[in-house]
Amino acid sequence: MNVDRRQFLGAGGTALVVGTIGGFNLAASAGAAATGKFEYALSDAAWRKKLGPDAYSVLRQEATEAPGSSPLLKEKRAGTFTCRGCGLPLFSSHTKYDSGTGWPSFWQPLPKAVATTTDYKVGFARTEVHCRRCGGHLGHVFDDGPRPTGKRYCMNGLSLKFVAKA
Numbered sequence: 001m002n003v004d005r006r007q008f009l010g011a012g013g014t015a016l017v018v019g020t021i022g023g024f025n026l027a028a029s030a031g032a033a034a035t036g037k038f039e040y041a042l043s044d045a046a047w048r049k050k051l052g053p054d055a056y057s058v059l060r061q062e063a064t065e066a067p068g069s070s071p072l073l074k075e076k077r078a079g080t081f082t083c084r085g086c087g088l089p090l091f092s093s094h095t096k097y098d099s100g101t102g103w104p105s106f107w108q109p110l111p112k113a114v115a116t117t118t119d120y121k122v123g124f125a126r127t128e129v130h131c132r133r134c135g136g137h138l139g140h141v142f143d144d145g146p147r148p149t150g151k152r153y154c155m156n157g158l159s160l161k162f163v164a165k166a
Contacts, residue, residue, distance in 0.1 A: 040086040040134040051085065058158040059085050059136035062119070062128070067102025070157020079164040086134035088113060090160065091153070099145070099152055104160065106153040107145045116141065129153060
């Protein structure tokens with residue numbers, strides 16, 4: 001396939017625009033957990049010490065754990081899933097279900113537990129879910145969940161702790 005100069009420059013210009021827009025959106029959303037004003041805030045060093053490297057990477061740097069790696073996938077007891085960063089109750093075990101995705105999934109958070117932002121890290125818009133109190137990255141929410149909400153809150157197990165009902 002022969003590409004003339006105009007096609008080459010046109011493709012390069014498009015890539016530059018997409019890269020710039022994507023970079024802007026990525027910069028706007030990257031590290032959102034580490035910035036902003038939240039009720040519960042720690043220094044970066046304190047977060048690292050409290051969370052350890054893997055949970056820090058997910059909660060504070062918006063990484064994603066490997067699918068199928070969380071022991072919380074098999075958690076079936078009654079209780080509450082809380083934020084590993086600040087302890088805020090996030091999800092009731094009554095809203096947990098097996099989505100088949102490899103991440104703990106819920107059809108609804110507890111009232112006033114989470115906040116959302118838009119992220120473009122994979123090249124298209126997704127709704128990112130954060131802890132309302134500390135800003136920690138939890139995962140993403142999708143519109144392919146079960147009734148009654150139709151939502152799938154697909155959470156990183158490393159961002160959660162489970163507290164069994166007494």
